[in-house]
Amino acid sequence: MSFELSNSAVDLIADTALSVTGLTDYIRLLVEEDKHLRQIWVKGEVSSANNHKVGLFFTFQDPDGGAAIKCVIWRSQLGKLAQLPKVGEQLIILGSLRLYPARGEYQLNVWQTLPAGVGLQALRYQQLRKRLEVEGLFDVERKKSLPSHPQTIAVVTSPTAAAWGDIQKTLKQRYPGLHVLFSPATVQGEQAPTSIVKAIKRVEEDKRAEVLILSRGGGAVEELACFNDERVVRAVAECSIPIITGIGHQRDESLVDLVADRRVHTPTAAAELVVPAIAELYSQHQERVTTLYEVVGNCYTDAADRLQLIENRLRRLGLDRQIEQELQALSWKRQRLLQGTTLQLQQSFAYVEMLRQKLATLDPKAVLKRGYAVVRQENGIIARCAADLTEGDRLLVELNDGEIQVRVTEIKNTRALRDKDSNDHEIG
Incomplete structure (x- = not known):
């Protein structure tokens, strides 16, 4: 089948046909003027990257290799990125869609890159940690000291968790008769942060506990997310009661651990830290009694030795003879003092008598x-x-x-x- 056009039809088509530049400009206007494409988040994986002097060029594609898009980060923007794109990494990128007319290709001009999945959680963790650290919530100076012999202890954990049983068993073995207050909370899932905050407030409002244990029996990283929640961290920081955390993880460090007054790895370790063992206290007491006997005995022996030394020195000095001589000298001085005083008294009496007689002579009544x-x-x-x-x-x-x-x-x-x-x- 042949396709023939008349001359007039050919002329009409030629007059209305778009040039390649015109078509490209039209598509560019559609793309760049679309409000959704001016600022768009795209999630994918970096499949290739080329660091050029004007910027970083890389290919961004779906993890399953389905679709791909060219991306560029201009040199002036590289220092503002949260994370530099690397081949094989999954990212969430923010940018605007632009059309490159020379090749008729579109590309994404990237403004910001964030890690995706676990990486995004890590970024959020680091950002929150840095902000709380700037506020001073992790400072050692603000941490409260633990009571040495608390009589009432509060525990915040799940009533069905093994941590609660481990804590009860440890406290009973180490310090029988201790008063333990239990404030139950959900320690996993979306409701966990709110539940933990309420449990801590219940203990604080009760005002009986001298120290509080916040615990959980371990778990995967995603299961411990509630202990990195800002609400829980601030509740622990603002609590007037000293708090010990025993979350149950060895390698990971939660924000609650950083803000707590003391932290240990397991619920059992938290119970061991909060109270001393009775057996250890008794042993320490016996050691102190023995040490006290030894110190008193040594002091008595030293005092007896010093007393004997002084006695020997006194004997060598002949102080008895010196004291006797001093007593004789004092007796002689006493006699001289008495004699002198008596003589002076007699002379005073004679002088007074003379004055009396003289006054009697001058008395007008005597003349009469x-x-x-x-x-x-x-x-x-x-x-x-x-x-x-x-x-x-x-x-x-x-x-x-x-x-x-x-x-x-x-x-x-x-x-x-x-x-x-x-x-x-x-x-x-």
Whole structure:
């Protein structure tokens, strides 16, 4: 069957046909203007990679090898990636779809790459760990010390887990009579973080426990994901009660282990850490008693030796004779002191007697006893001479045994009479 077109039809087709560039531009506009393709996440596996000076070119395909797409990470973007693409690794990449007109091929311009599957979980773990570490939740300074002999212990774990039985058995063997509070929780699955947080809060609100054990009997890495949950980590960090973790894994390290006050690998080890063994305490007590006897005995022996040494030195020094001489010297000084004091006392008595007699001589009353009198005027002034008196004055005469009042009737000037007699004697 032949296909023939008329000249007019050929001319029409020629006028309406697109060029390769036009078709490519049309497809490029459809691809690059699509809002879903401007920023898209794609999951796959790196099948080949070529590090060029302008950037990293690699092929990204489905793990089963079905479909593939060309990708490029420009040199300026490489330092911002969470992980560099390597052949054989599964990644989740973020980019925008672009069309390369020269070859009519499309490629994915990559902005960010993240590990997929287990790698993605590891990335999330590392990012959360770094953020919590910056906040200081893992600092040694904030960790609380454990009580040496707690009487009440709380346990947070699953009631059906072997960990709960191991902890009970260990605590009973090591420290009989211990009060154990059980706060059950789901320790696996999506509900585990919420359940663990509630169990810890129940213990804290109860206010009886002195220390708390958070435990699980081991398991696969994915089964322990709840102990890397930020809610659980913060609940452990904010708990006012010291927390010991015994998650049950030897090699893996959970974020709860890092924030806990103490961590061990197994539930049994946690129970052994939280309380001492009675047998060990008794043995330590016996050792202390023995050590105390030895120390006291050594102290007594040392004291006796020092006392004997001092006694021997005293004997060699002859202190008895020196003490006797000192006592004799003190006795002689005492006698001299007594003699001197007695003599001084006698002299003082004699001096006092002399002063007494002198005062008695000067006593006006003593003069009155010898027959003298004291004459006072009416104003109380002592009359010392006759010239101070006039006839008619009243006088008070004080005698030895009383007083009398008199009136002056005549005044004789004794000194004037004595002068007159002297003059008459001279004339005669």
